[in-house]
Amino acid sequence: MTDTTQSASSSEALLIVLRHPPHGSSWLREGIDVALVAAAFGREVELLFQGDGVFALLEGQAAGALDQKGTHPQLKMLEMYDIERLWVSQRDLDRRGLTVDDLMLPVTTLDPDGVAALHAARPLSLIF
Amino acid sequence: MTLHLIIRTPHSSGIFADLLDAFADGDYLLLIEDGCYAALPGAAGLDDAVVAGRIGVLREDAESRGLLARVAPSIEIVDMDGFVALTERFPKSLSWF
Numbered sequence: 525m526t527d528t529t530q531s532a533s534s535s536e537a538l539l540i541v542l543r544h545p546p547h548g549s550s551w552l553r554e555g556i557d558v559a560l561v562a563a564a565f566g567r568e569v570e571l572l573f574q575g576d577g578v579f580a581l582l583e584g585q586a587a588g589a590l591d592q593k594g595t596h597p598q599l600k601m602l603e604m605y606d607i608e609r610l611w612v613s614q615r616d617l618d619r620r621g622l623t624v625d626d627l628m629l630p631v632t633t634l635d636p637d638g639v640a641a642l643h644a645a646r647p648l649s650l651i652f
Numbered sequence: 653m654t655l656h657l658i659i660r661t662p663h664s665s666g667i668f669a670d671l672l673d674a675f676a677d678g679d680y681l682l683l684i685e686d687g688c689y690a691a692l693p694g695a696a697g698l699d700d701a702v703v704a705g706r707i708g709v710l711r712e713d714a715e716s717r718g719l720l721a722r723v724a725p726s727i728e729i730v731d732m733d734g735f736v737a738l739t740e741r742f743p744k745s746l747s748w749f
Contacts, residue, residue: 545661547716548686576661579689584718589732594716619663621692626722 537568537609539646545579546595547588552580555652556598563605570609571602572642573631578616581627599629613639654679655742658687659749662695671748672702682730682738683709687748688717693724710735 540559544551563569573580585596602608614633617623624631634642643649656679662668668690675681681703683690691709708730714720723729730738739745 545686545689545717547713548659548661576663576686576689579661579717582718584721586716586718588716589712592716596718616663620689621694 535568536648537570537646538562539570539572539642539649541572541574541643541649541651542577542580543575543651545576546585547592551652552577553595553598555650556595556602558650558652559607560598560601560605563607569605569607570611570646571607572611572613572634572639573616574613574639575616578612578620578622578627581610581612581629581631582622583626583628585628596628602629611639611642653742653744655738655745656681657684657745657747658682658690659685659747661686661689663689667748674746675702679706680738680742681707682735683707683714683727684735685710685713688714688719691719691723691727693722695724708734708738 540555542552542555546552559569559571580595580599585594587594610629610631612631612633614635617633624633654676656671656675658667658671658681660667688709689695691714704726708728709723711720711729711731714723714729
């Protein structure tokens with residue numbers, strides 16, 4: 525019986541889509557955790573920041589008022605796990621009055637068509 | 653005379669439009685938690701005339717999100733003590749989720 529569903533081979537990249545800002549909820553932290561674990565197990569991982577997720581990369585973040593760790597320390601570990609392909613929606617940056625110069629890591633920006641193409645090209649993806 | 657508190661970013665839903673509909677003379681709007689992202693210039697489309705001089709952002713939450721140096725000039729930076737003072741000044745407060 526052939527598997528007709530679109531299955532991703534083990535070597536295929538995992539796309540993690542991050543749509544939530546830091547501090548306000550645990551969505552972002554959990555998405556980054558999954559990315560780090562997948563990479564630790566040898567999976568090639570890419571991150572796509574959409575919507576309020578672009579705030580995750582804002583330069584100059586700090587611990588919370590009650591010393592909550594925040595997620596910027598985790599983002600600094602991405603490089604150590606060889607997660608270097610970071611995609612960002614250009615339209616979502618524009619909407620928030622931000623540019624790539626406001627971000628703490630080097631990224632590649634995508635226009636709306638680029639975002640759609642990336643989603644289409646990654647059968648293996650998780651959204652946080 | 654209502655103190656409005658909002659904890660969502662301006663982009664996540666129509667919540668800001670709903671809040672502004674409810675915003676009356678003598679009211680004050682304090683941006684807290686993820687609401688601080690509305691303090692970025694032009695981010696929330698907050699029509700200055702409507703909220704001019706009556707909108708603040710909580711220092712501690714803005715600082716942790718790296719926003720302190722990016723707050724629009726028309727928005728007051730209010731620290732935790734200032735927040736407490738606001739709750740004393742306004743008999744009624746409304747939290748927008």
